[in-house]
Amino acid sequence: xxLVFATHNPNKLREIQSLLPNNIELLSLTDINCHExxxxxxxxxxxxxIIKAEYxxxxxxxxxxxxxxxxxxxxxxxxxxxxSARYAGEEKNDAANVDKLLNQLKERDDxxxxxxxxIALNLNGNENLFTGICKGSILEEKRxxxxxxxxxxxxxxxxxxxxxxxxxxxxxxxxxxxxxFRALIEYLSQ
Amino acid sequence: xxLVFATHNPNKLREIQSLLPNNIELLSLTDINCHExxxxxxxxxxxxxIIKAEYxxxxxxxxxxxxxxxxxxxxxxxxxxxxSARYAGEEKNDAANVDKLLNQLKERDDxxxxxxxxIALNLNGNENLFTGICKGSILEEKRxxxxxxxxxxxxxxxxxxxxxxxxxxxxxxxxxxxxxFRALIEYLSQ
Numbered sequence: 001x002x003l004v005f006a007t008h009n010p011n012k013l014r015e016i017q018s019l020l021p022n023n024i025e026l027l028s029l030t031d032i033n034c035h036e037x038x039x040x041x042x043x044x045x046x047x048x049x050i051i052k053a054e055y056x057x058x059x060x061x062x063x064x065x066x067x068x069x070x071x072x073x074x075x076x077x078x079x080x081x082x083x084s085a086r087y088a089g090e091e092k093n094d095a096a097n098v099d100k101l102l103n104q105l106k107e108r109d110d111x112x113x114x115x116x117x118x119i120a121l122n123l124n125g126n127e128n129l130f131t132g133i134c135k136g137s138i139l140e141e142k143r144x145x146x147x148x149x150x151x152x153x154x155x156x157x158x159x160x161x162x163x164x165x166x167x168x169x170x171x172x173x174x175x176x177x178x179x180x181f182r183a184l185i186e187y188l189s190q
Numbered sequence: 191x192x193l194v195f196a197t198h199n200p201n202k203l204r205e206i207q208s209l210l211p212n213n214i215e216l217l218s219l220t221d222i223n224c225h226e227x228x229x230x231x232x233x234x235x236x237x238x239x240i241i242k243a244e245y246x247x248x249x250x251x252x253x254x255x256x257x258x259x260x261x262x263x264x265x266x267x268x269x270x271x272x273x274s275a276r277y278a279g280e281e282k283n284d285a286a287n288v289d290k291l292l293n294q295l296k297e298r299d300d301x302x303x304x305x306x307x308x309i310a311l312n313l314n315g316n317e318n319l320f321t322g323i324c325k326g327s328i329l330e331e332k333r334x335x336x337x338x339x340x341x342x343x344x345x346x347x348x349x350x351x352x353x354x355x356x357x358x359x360x361x362x363x364x365x366x367x368x369x370x371f372r373a374l375i376e377y378l379s380q
Contacts, residue, residue, distance in 0.1 A: 046236075046321075125348070126369050129321035133240075158315070179316050183377050190376045 002027055003123070003188075006038065006052045006066035019185045032060050045070045045082050046129060049120035057122045065121040065184065069177060071150050073101070073138060075110040084150070094149050098142065102153065111138045115154065115176040119184050130187070132179030147171065192217055193313070193378075196228065196242045196256035209375045222250050235260045235272050236319060239310035247312045255311040255374065259367060261340050263291070263328060265300040274340070284339050288332065292343065301328045305344065305366040309374050320377070322369030337361065 004027045005013055017026040029035075038055045042048035045068045052066030070084040080087040080101065088096035105111055112135070119130045135157045142152035144164030151163035156174055163171050172178040194217045195203055207216040219225075228245045232238035235258045242256030260274040270277040270291065278286035295301055302325070309320045325347045332342035334354030341353035346364055353361055362368040 050323075126364070127323040127325070128369055128373050129319070129323065130373070131236075131319035131321065133317040133319065135317070174316070179318055183318050183320070183373070186377050186380045187373050189380075 001025065002062060004029070004032060004056050004060070004062040004064040006056055006064055016181065016185070019181075021189050024188060027062065029056075032056075032062060034060060040068075042068075042082060045116055045118050046120075046131075048082060049118040049129065050127070053120040053122045053127075063123045065119050065123075067117055067119045067177075067180070069115065069117040071101075071113060071115050071154070073105070073111075073113040075108045075112075076104060079104075098150060098153055101138065101150065102141070105138055111140075112136075113138050113154065115150075117176040117180040119180050121184065121187075128187070130180050130183040132176040132181070132183070134174060134176040134179070191215065192252060194219070194222060194246050194250070194252040194254040196246055196254055206371065206375070209371075211379050214378060217252065219246075222246075222252060224250060230258075232258075232272060235306055235308050236310075236321075238272060239308040239319065240317070243310040243312045243317075253313045255309050255313075257307055257309045257367075257370070259305065259307040261291075261303060261305050261344070263295070263301075263303040265298045265302075266294060269294075288340060288343055291328065291340065292331070295328055301330075302326075303328050303344065305340075307366040307370040309370050311374065311377075318377070320370050320373040322366040322371070322373070324364060324366040324369070 001023060002025050005016055006029055007013060008029050010028065013026055013028045020026065034056065038052050040048045040051065042051050048068040049066050053064045056062055056064035070081045072078045072081050085092050088100040114136065115134045117132045121128045121130065136155050139153045139155055139162060143162040144152050146166060147164045154163050155161065156163065191213060192215050195206060196219055197203060198219050200218065203216055203218045210216065224246065228242050230238045230241065232241050238258040239256050243254045246252055246254035260271045262268045262271050275282050278290040304326065305324045307322045311318045311320065326345050329343045329345050329352060333352040334342050336356060337354045344353050345351065346353065
């Protein structure tokens with residue numbers, strides 16, 4: 001079975017392919033000659049994942065899964081949410097995004113937040129979402145140098161270090177992305 | 191392993207228990223002596239499922255899953271959504287809900303909609319959501335007598351009959367609820 005993972009990133013593709021049974025051949029967007037930008041016009045993380053998966057199905061005919069991730073801060077009514085990657089401006093800039101969020105949270109007592117990864121799967125005419133949630137809180141300043149994005153200021157519940165102070169294996173065991181992809185992989189492995 | 195299904199309905203419990211491996215002992219809310227109403231204060235279907243599962247975990251200590259379902263109509267900006275069961279008033283009334291929706295959609299060209307079931311699972315400290323989506327459209331009048339809720343006016347994409355004109359097996363193969371529960375069951379069966 002051929003299945004598209006809506007990414008151009010060969011590392012992401014290889015990582016997931018290695019966890020899937022042999023009868024599933026994973027294809028990237030590059031593999032199917034999809035070179036245009038897929039519109040990410042959803043107003044929620046769910047919608048963006050759904051839009052990407054449906055775009056591939058409708059335009060290229062392949063069954064497909066697509067992921068989207070965001071950070072939802074409770075005292076900011078769920079912001080930056082679907083805008084996490086471009087919170088401080090159209091150009092993706094991790095440092096600027098982190099600074100903006102720290103500024104927004106100055107004077108706020110409630111620093112609780114959650115990371116969310118949603119994977120939308122279109123398979124055999126059915127549409128599933130697999131969502132991984134990791135609850136935690138936003139630190140007052142950056143800690144650690146691993147990871148990317150908001151990792152230096154996100155401390156998962158039950159831990160006293162940030163995502164950026166964890167190695168990849170430790171982070172993956174509890175992370176939103178790890179939880180969502182494990183559910184997808186177990187579903188596809190049946 | 192003991193796992194709570196946040197329902198009082200013994201039929202729902204038996205249905206899911208019969209699909210799970212023997213090492214999982216499913217408990218209902220009645221089984222754990224949870225007799226109070228769990229607050230459903232979320233503003234989305236996702237949130238209501240999450241709130242219910244976390245309520246059981248926080249107050250009774252059990253790993254738990256909880257489901258919530260809604261109908262989202264595109265030209266009504268996603269309504270009735272989280273309010274599907276009580277669209278026409280606090281008292282649950284399927285006929286009144288259907289009538290209200292048909293009235294809201296008079297004069298609307300876009301009758302596209304989707305049913306969504308979200309299952310929130312709290313297990314071993316991780317939080318997953320399993321979402322099943324069934325796309326379709328709202329008919330102009332009721333058809334069929336099976337099912338419940340909005341089934342008589344919902345026609346799934348690719349079919350020329352309403353959910354209420356399908357038998358349970360046919361509906362379950364394509365329904366939001368079937369899709370979501372199959373993903374949960376396959377995840378728990380690993």
